[in-house]
Amino acid sequence: MSAAIELDKVRFSWSSQVPIIDIDHWRVDCGDTLLLRGASGSGKSTLLSLLAGINKPQRGEICLLGSDITRLSARQRDKFRADHIGYIFQQFNLLPYLSAHENVLLGVHFSALRRQRLTQSATQTATDYLSRLGLSKQQQQQPAAVLSVGQQQRVAAARALIGAPEILIADEPTSALDTEHRDVFIKLLLELSQANNTTVVFVTHDATLAGHFNTHTELSQLNPLPQTASAGGSNV
Numbered sequence: 001m002s003a004a005i006e007l008d009k010v011r012f013s014w015s016s017q018v019p020i021i022d023i024d025h026w027r028v029d030c031g032d033t034l035l036l037r038g039a040s041g042s043g044k045s046t047l048l049s050l051l052a053g054i055n056k057p058q059r060g061e062i063c064l065l066g067s068d069i070t071r072l073s074a075r076q077r078d079k080f081r082a083d084h085i086g087y088i089f090q091q092f093n094l095l096p097y098l099s100a101h102e103n104v105l106l107g108v109h110f111s112a113l114r115r116q117r118l119t120q121s122a123t124q125t126a127t128d129y130l131s132r133l134g135l136s137k138q139q140q141q142q143p144a145a146v147l148s149v150g151q152q153q154r155v156a157a158a159r160a161l162i163g164a165p166e167i168l169i170a171d172e173p174t175s176a177l178d179t180e181h182r183d184v185f186i187k188l189l190l191e192l193s194q195a196n197n198t199t200v201v202f203v204t205h206d207a208t209l210a211g212h213f214n215t216h217t218e219l220s221q222l223n224p225l226p227q228t229a230s231a232g233g234s235n236v
C-alpha cells in the first residue's frame with residue numbers, strides 16, 4: 001500500500017520559542033479514511049495547514065503522493081493543493097454572492113488536472129454532487145449566503161470533492177450540526193470519497209465519530225504537548 005501522506009521529523013512553530021507541531025513520523029495510506037482527534041487548541045488546524053501547504057514547517061519532510069511539498073515554492077504548493085487536495089474549512093469559506101452551484105465549480109476552476117478527471121461536464125457533475133447531498137435544484141441556484149449552515153456545509157463538501165482529488169482534508173465541518181444531520185453528512189462524504197478512492201483526513205474533537213472511519217489518530221500521541229516539546233521531550 002503506498003502512502004498518501006508521510007511526515008518525517010516535522011517541526012513547526014508560530015513563534016520562535018514553542019513548537020506547536022513536533023511529529024517524528026506519521027503515515028496515512030492511500031484510500032484510508034482517518035479521523036484525527038485532538039483537544040481544542042492542540043494544533044489540529046495548524047497541522048492541516050502544513051498538510052495543505054498553506055504553511056511550511058521550519059524542519060522536516062511532508063510527502064504527499066510521493067512529493068515532498070516542503071521543497072516546493074509557495075506558488076508550486078498552491079498548484080499542488082489545487083490539483084490534489086480537496087479542503088473543507090471549519091467555516092466553509094464559500095463565496096457568499098455566488099450560487100451554491102457556482103461555488104462547487106470553483107473546485108475545478110483552478111486545476112486543469114481536476115477538470116480532466118471529470119467523466120462528464122463540470123456543470124453536470126456539480127449538479128449531481130449537490131443533488132446527492134440533498135440540495136434541490138432551486139437551492140443549488142441560490143447565493144451561498146442565504147443557505148443554512150447544513151446546506152453550506154454540503155456545498156463545501158461538493159466543492160472539495162469535485163474533480164476527484166487524491167486527498168480530502170476536512171477541518172471540523174460538522175461542529176454546527178445535530179447528531180442526526182452530522183451522521184448523514186459523514187456517511188455521504190465518505191461514500192463520495194470512496195467512489196473516487198480519495199484518502200480522507202477528517203479532524204474533530206469529537207471521539208464519538210470514530211465508528212465512521214477505518215483508522216483513528218490522537219494528535220496528542222503523534223505530537224507531544226507544546227510544553228513538553230519546548231522542554232525537549234521526545235516524540236510519540
Ligand SMILES: Nc1ncnc2c1ncn2[C@@H]1O[C@H](COP(=O)(O)OP(=O)(O)OP(=O)(O)O)[C@@H](O)[C@H]1O
Pocket residue numbers: 014020038039040041042043044045046047205
Ligand atoms: N495564525 C496563527 N498565528 C499565531 N498562532 C496561531 C495561529 N493559528 C493558530 N495559532 C495558535 O496555535 C495553537 C493551536 O491552534 P489550532 O487552531 O491549530 O488548534 P486546534 O486544535 O485546531 O483548535 P480548535 O479545535 O479550537 O480549532 C493555538 O495556541 C493558537 O493560538
